[in-house]
Structures are given as C-alpha cells and as structure tokens.
Amino acid sequence: MEKLSASDVIAFLRMLADEMPTHKERLRELDAEIGDGDLGVTIAIGMKAIRDGLPELEGDEPGVILARSGMNFNREAASTFGAIFATALMSAGKHVRGKAEIEVEDLPGMIEAAASGVSARGGARPGEKTILDVLLPMAETLEREVAEGSSLPEAARAAHETCLEALEKTKEMEAKHGRGGWLKEKSVGVQDPGSTAICLMVDCFARFVSGGDQS
C-alpha cells in the first residue's frame, strides 16, 4: 500500500478497533502499577466507540475521519489518555485537511502536529514519561525515512521500531504528569502505559500498510 484513501483509513481504524481491546489486560496492569488501572478499560471502550462511529464517517475525507474518530474515542472513554489521544488524532487530521489520500510524505508532519497538540493540551515536555516520548522520536524517524525515499510500509515499520526503542526508554523516566506524577522516583522502572498503547497502534498500522498481518 502506497497511499491511504478514505476507505483505507476506515479499514485501518476497523482493524485497530478490533485489535486493541485484546491488549486490555496488559494495559490495565501497567496502569495499575503507576496509575489507577483504568487504561485497559478506556482502550476497550474507546476503540469500540471508534468502530461504532465509522459507518457515519463513510464519505468523509481522511483527515476528518481521524479527527472525528479521536472525538468519538474521548466521548465514550474520556480520561487523560482519551483527551490526549483525541487531541493527537485531531491535530494529525488537521494536518492533512483537504487531502483525499494520505501519503508517506504526510506522516512526519502528522506526527509532529500530534505531538505539538498533545504538548499544548497537557503541558508535557520530552522526558516526562508521556506519549510525547514516543511521538517525537517517531516524527524524527519518519522525516529521515521520507528523505531517504522509503515506501509507506518501510517508513511505518521504521517508525514502529523507533517507537519500541523509545518506549523502552520511558522506563527510566520519572513521571511528571497525571497519576504517575505523584509517584515521583517510584514511577521509574515501569514503561509508560499510554506510550505502550501508542506502540501497539503503530504496530497495527505498520502491518496494515504492509498489506497483511505479519507481526
């Protein structure tokens, strides 16, 4: 797959919505360790909301589909993650406003837009154990991949690899935001639950654009 049409975006979101709830228990556990244990439930409910909202988005352009799906997630599963994730999707969607297809060249800007939206919404800066810590490295990787002329599947897989490495680094970070922030140094050692969810999504995206489940 070299470009994502509106119906590709819908197909991807459907795949994502089917897959993510299977990680509910893992996300619950991570969030229970340094938060309140609701992230698994949030993902399960929010992804169902995205799925339920897709039929109504049939006919919209890719950016709108992403933005609306983010709002759908947070409407049913509002939460810190919900607000952050909705903001990310809305910012990414805005970045491709008016376009009928998403191309590999759009990806770096979309992720950068998501990152700055998230930062504006929640006030987080890099190194504070939030999803920013996977978004920003991915944006860099994607920029390099595009500069090197990589295909969409190649770029997506590279982004996923970066995401995993970045996720690993969140373990050593001390949380400053949300519930983890009350833990201070005790939050060190556990990988960031929200970033874990993002990595699982990027993995799903990489497999989607590679045209099959090759995980």
Next chain:
Amino acid sequence: MEKLSASDVIAFLRMLADEMPTHKERLRELDAEIGDGDLGVTIAIGMKAIRDGLPELEGDEPGVILARSGMNFNREAASTFGAIFATALMSAGKHVRGKAEIEVEDLPGMIEAAASGVSARGGARPGEKTILDVLLPMAETLEREVAEGSSLPEAARAAHETCLEALEKTKEMEAKHGRGGWLKEKSVGVQDPGSTAICLMVDCFARFVSGGDQS
C-alpha cells in the same frame, strides 16, 4: 477432695476461668459452622468476668458464689449462651442455698435444677441440640453414682464421660433453638457448640476435684 468449701469453689472457678479461654478458637469454629461464630469470644470475655468477680465473693457461701458468677458472666458476655449459663449457675446455686459445703450427694440435684432452669428460660426440650442434652444425662449418671456410693472425684469423672457421650449424640440432632434452629437439617453433623463448652467445664471440674491436672 470429698467436699467443696466456699474457697474450693472459688479455686475451681479460678482454674475454670484460666482454662476455658484456651478453647476460644475451637468454640468459635463450631459456632461459626451452625451459628454466628461469637461463642469463643463470649467464653473468653465471660470467664474473665467470672475471674474478676471472685475477690468480691470471698466470704460468701458456695451457692451464692456460683449464682453470682453466673450473673457476672452474663453481665460482660451476655448472649444466648450467657443467659442460659447464668440461669444454670443460678439454679444450681439456689439448690445448695444455705450450705457451707457442696458434697457429692448435692451434685445430681444441682444439675437437675440447672436443667430445669435452662428449660424454663429458653423453652428447650431434650433432643433439640442444646446444653440440656448434656445436662440431663449427667444428672442421671450422678444420681446412679451417688446411689452406688461413689466418691466426688469418681462421680465427677463418670459425669464427664457421660457428658462426652451425650455431646457426641448432639451431632445427630437437628437444632430447634437459637441460630442453629434456622439451619434445620443442615445443623445435623456438627456437635452443639454450647454443649461442647459445658463438657470442657465438666472436664475441668473432674480434674479439679481429683486434685490435679490429670487430663
């Protein structure tokens, strides 16, 4: 020991009050199975109340010491067992009113008096899984022992043996009173907690009058 003077009765009650709380857990368990699990605590608190009341009873006659001790038990550990046990001690005490010493010949009448007091207080009849089911057989045994000219230690040991046999028989009985009564046939199989407590007391008495711990 052939007779119990007032100070013997006090010494016995002190031994009883020291010993009975060691059976707290066993009595709790039995009562939890067919009741509410408080009998162990009741015995522990009630026996402490008996012990604490003994100094004030110094100088009283045996019957008064018994009756007052029953009231002391139920003042601090009121309960079904408390009311029944206080009634038993008051009735037995009344039976030897005015006597300076308790002799073996007094025992059958004391236990009979206790049994009829208990029956009047709680309305139980033989075979209904209450302490009546150990008191009545003991009264019979004691009568026979006295007729046969047994010594006080002999009679007490015989009473204890009867008590154990009678206790065993309470297993097969269906409770009709107190909390066990709500269990109906489900109360069958478990020995009566209150009768268990009585047996432990009679054992203590038999050892006391035999002049030492020979259990």
Next chain:
Amino acid sequence: MKKLINDPFEFVDETIEGLLLAYPNHFERCEGSDRALKRADGPVEGKVGIVTGGGSGHIPVFLGYVGPGLLDAVSIGNVFSSPSPDDMLAATKAADSGAGVLHLYGNYSGDKMNFGMAAEMAEMEGIEVQTSLVADDVVSAPVAERDSRRAVAGLMFAYKVAGARADEGASLAEVKEAADLAIFNTRSMGVALSSCTIPAAGEPTFEIADDEMELGMGIHGEPGLRRTKIMSADEVVDEIIANILPDLPFEEGDEVAVLVNGLGATPPEELFIMYRRVVHRLDEAGITIRQRYIGEYATSMEMAGASVSLMKLEGDLPRLLDAPAYSPLLPQWPK
C-alpha cells in the same frame, strides 16, 4: 484481619467513646451503665419510651436509630452478642417518662432471653413494658413459623414507624400496634458475597470462594438458603423478589416502601443497580413503590452483600414513614 482497630476487646467501648465525643448533644450514657445510651434530650415527658438493643457490628443498627422521631434508648452488646439485662434495664429506665416502654428488637434468642429478664426487672420497678419482635427474614423459617424468623434490615421500618407513632403522643398499646403492623407487613431477604470478622475472634466467620455467594444469609453470617456461583445483580433481585412477594403476599394494587440495604462493603452504585431491577419487577407485578430507601441501614461489619425489604403500606404506615426523624448515623431521609 483488615481492620482499623486497637485492642479487639476494646472495640465496642472505643466505638461508644468516639460516638459520644462526636455527638454529645445527641447521645448520653444511661445512668449506671457503660453499655446503654439515650437521647440527650430524653426521656420526653409524656411520650412512650422505645428501647432497642442487640449485638454491636451493625451500625446504624442499633444505636444509630436513637433520636427524635425514632428510639429513646439502646443497650449495646459485644459484637454479635446480646447486651446484658443490666444494660437493658438501664436503657429502659432512661427511656421511661411514666408512659411505659416498648422493647423493640430483633428476634434473636440471646436478645430475647436477656430482654426478658430486663423486662421482668423493669416491671418489678414499676415500669410498664411491652415487647415487639422484628422477624422479617423470609428464608430463616417458613411462613407458618414466622415467629421463629430472624430480623434483618426490616428493623428500620419498625423503628421509623414506632418512633413516629410515639412522637404523636400515642399510648404504649398504640405504639406497639403500629410497630406490630410494620413488622407484620415487612418481608426481607439478603445475599452475602464475603464474610465479616468479629474483631475479638480474629477469623472470618465463614469461608466463601471468590466466585461464590450465599443467598439468604443472615446479618451475622448465619447460613442461608443456598450457596451458589455469583449471580448477576438482576438474577439475585429476581430470586429475592420471587421469595418475598408470595410470603405476605404482596399483590397487584399494593403500595409498598422498598429498602435496598447494603451490608457493608457493597458500594452504593451496586445498590442502585439492584433497585433498578426491583422497580422493573414490582412494575410487572402491579405493585406501586411509594417510598424507597437505598443505602446502609443495617450492616454486618465489612460483609459484602445486600438485602431487599418490602413493607406493604396500610393504615397509618405512610404517614408514620414520612414523619420527621433525626439521627446523625442515618442517611438523609428521601423526600
């Protein structure tokens, strides 16, 4: 033992100490007893006194029902054990203003025997005493043996009704009549999901697997109807309603008051989920809910579980339920 306590044998006395420190204008000790409390403004001249009592571990039962429009004095036993006749007598004297005293308590043999002795003593001292026993738990005995049933959360209805009737200046016989009507018209059944622990016993009263519940269990952990795998809230309510309705019976066209009572650990959210189903079931049966109480009105320490009680509303009962009453240990009366 997951408890915030000190010496378990001081549990009851420290509770009373805290209560008296908290509400010195509401509660006072009764003369001559450490285990009996009265309304600080009682006895109320000319009013029939109402006395209750029972084992500790059920707050707001029993002492939480002392107050204006409710009861006058209470005697307090050890956890799950009867108070002593002395304490009951002290409460009875403290409640009496000359108009006589109603002993209103749950049908438990220990309480009955000890209250019986106290009533005899009170009468010897010239106080007229009548007795009404609450016996609302339908699973504890068949309806033909209603007299041997135990009391659970239905106590609340009896207290509220008797207290209001006494407040109206009714005679002892009239107060007892109102209490007896409330008692006769009330039926309850509960379910337990976990055990409670008597502090001084130190061990849970019963064992129950993580996926089990016991239908019909009493508020001291007395075994109930049957042990089953955990059922859904709707299934539990359906079974409770199926047991309660035919027992009185409650019939199409009846008006009732409903009490959905939490035993301790069960959160209010779950009580509302249950109440929802009660409404659906009673709607189907053509029974109208006139008043509802949802919350903790009779607990069993930290037991998880709940009970449903229905009182059929006849005669004075609606008026008496709605009469003003106050105790700092109760939920706000629904308007």
Next chain:
Amino acid sequence: MKKLINDPFEFVDETIEGLLLAYPNHFERCEGSDRALKRADGPVEGKVGIVTGGGSGHIPVFLGYVGPGLLDAVSIGNVFSSPSPDDMLAATKAADSGAGVLHLYGNYSGDKMNFGMAAEMAEMEGIEVQTSLVADDVVSAPVAERDSRRAVAGLMFAYKVAGARADEGASLAEVKEAADLAIFNTRSMGVALSSCTIPAAGEPTFEIADDEMELGMGIHGEPGLRRTKIMSADEVVDEIIANILPDLPFEEGDEVAVLVNGLGATPPEELFIMYRRVVHRLDEAGITIRQRYIGEYATSMEMAGASVSLMKLEGDLPRLLDAPAYSPLLPQWPK
C-alpha cells in the same frame, strides 16, 4: 470479583438508571447527555451554577452532592475515568441561569483536560465559567507543589461551602472565592487496607497482603506514602495527624471541621474509633473541633480504608458549613 452487577460495561448506566428511578423529584438528565444529571428544580433563577464531575465509583462523590444548598449539575465518567467534554458541557448549560458557572472538581489530569475543553466550548456559547480545583491530599506532593496534589474526601468541604455561598445569592467571583478558601484550608490523608476492583477491568487494582496497609493511598488506588504492616487505628490516626497539622499549618487556637471518611468496606464502628483518637490528638494540639462529619462522604468502591480531613474555619466557612443542604445520597448533616 465480589460484586452485585450485571454487564460490567453497563455498570455506570445502570447505576444512573437506578438513581433516576429512585429520586425522580431530585435528579433529572441534562439535555443532550446520558452522562450528566442536574437538580430537577434547576437551574435556579439568578443563582450561580456549580458543576462538578469525575469518574464513577465514588458515591456520594460526585453525583450525590447535587441538590439544594449543594451543586447544580454533574457529569459522570466511566469508573475512575473523566467524563467527556460533551457531558461536561451539557451539565454546564443545565446549571447556568445566566449568573455564570463554577467548575468545581478534583485535581486530576483527565478531568482537567476534559473540563478545560468543556469550559472553552461553554464560553463560546456565552456562558461565563470559572474553575476551582480541589487538591487536599497532603501525601501526593510536597506543600510547595500544592497545585499538583490530588483530591480526596476534602471535596465535601468545598462542595458544601460553595453550594451554600451560591445559595446566598453570591456572584460567581464570590462563590469561587469561598470555594478556594475552603480548598486552601483543607488537608487530608488516608489509608487503604484492601483494593477496589474496576468492574470492567475485572481484577483488583492492586495487590496487598492480608497483614499490610498502605498509608497515603489515593482514592483510585494510587500508590501512597508507604506500605506497612497493619498498624492500630490509633497509630494510623497519629501518623495522619502528624502529616496534616504542619502542612497548612493548623495551630493552637484554630477552630476546625473534621471529616473521618470511610472508603467503602470499613465499617462505621472503626470510623468512630478513629475519630476518638483524632479528638485526643487535636485536644493536645489546642485545636477546637467545631463540626465533625463521620461516615462515607467519598468512597472507592469496596476499598477498605479511611481518611481524615481537617478544614480550618475562617471567615464565612462556619456559617456556610451549617447552612441547609439536601441530597438523598448523603448522611444526615450533624446538628
């Protein structure tokens, strides 16, 4: 999971259904939202509206504080998760009678972000919105970082005070000022003995051994100060008081209101035992208790544990605490 529920994903909606069936004269849905409730008699003409909201699982927090003398509308999230901006907006509109709306809620990032979006939208629709955040838990951050502290049971004081001030006809700025004074003067700390379970998660949020407790745990099971062997009630209170007093600080001669709050499974008896010790400690410190609240004012489902909150009484606070207020989900206000 020891719960009386049906489909765990229907937990919140069935709770709301039950609540609306129970108190139709008290609660109404806000227009356009299934997850926002308002006073049935609101908005009150000319009165500043007060809106709160947050995750489910804490009854009476949050929805139980809607009522006369209290709050006007509430938005309701999933268990332990923020409500959505749409629901918050619906509540804000339903609370507004033209005098503006105070958003008064706990300092949690999810709620803050979502309420932030709702406030923006409300302002675009011409509703004046101010925000006050409750942040009373002293162990969640040092006093220098008070802005990042989380809210626990101290919410009650802020609600009661703000509600009473709005009832007096105060302006939005004045209501916010009263709420902020209550918030500034309130300090809390809790202890957890057992976990709660989010119904849809199905597993307890944290593991804790049978003989352990966690000092300073938050009301969602957020890790606290330290894990220890179970301490006696007196020791726990002593440690809480030692953490709270210097934080404001509360000093000799101060007058305070005290809240001893049960988290769910801890029985009232234990709260009174704790309150007893609070009185002893404050007596020693020369601090006078003017009003006390003992019961379940903010829960964490079936968590065992309790918290102690102190609010220093200054200015209008005593008057506002004593003002009339009503909600069927709260304990009776102590007199």
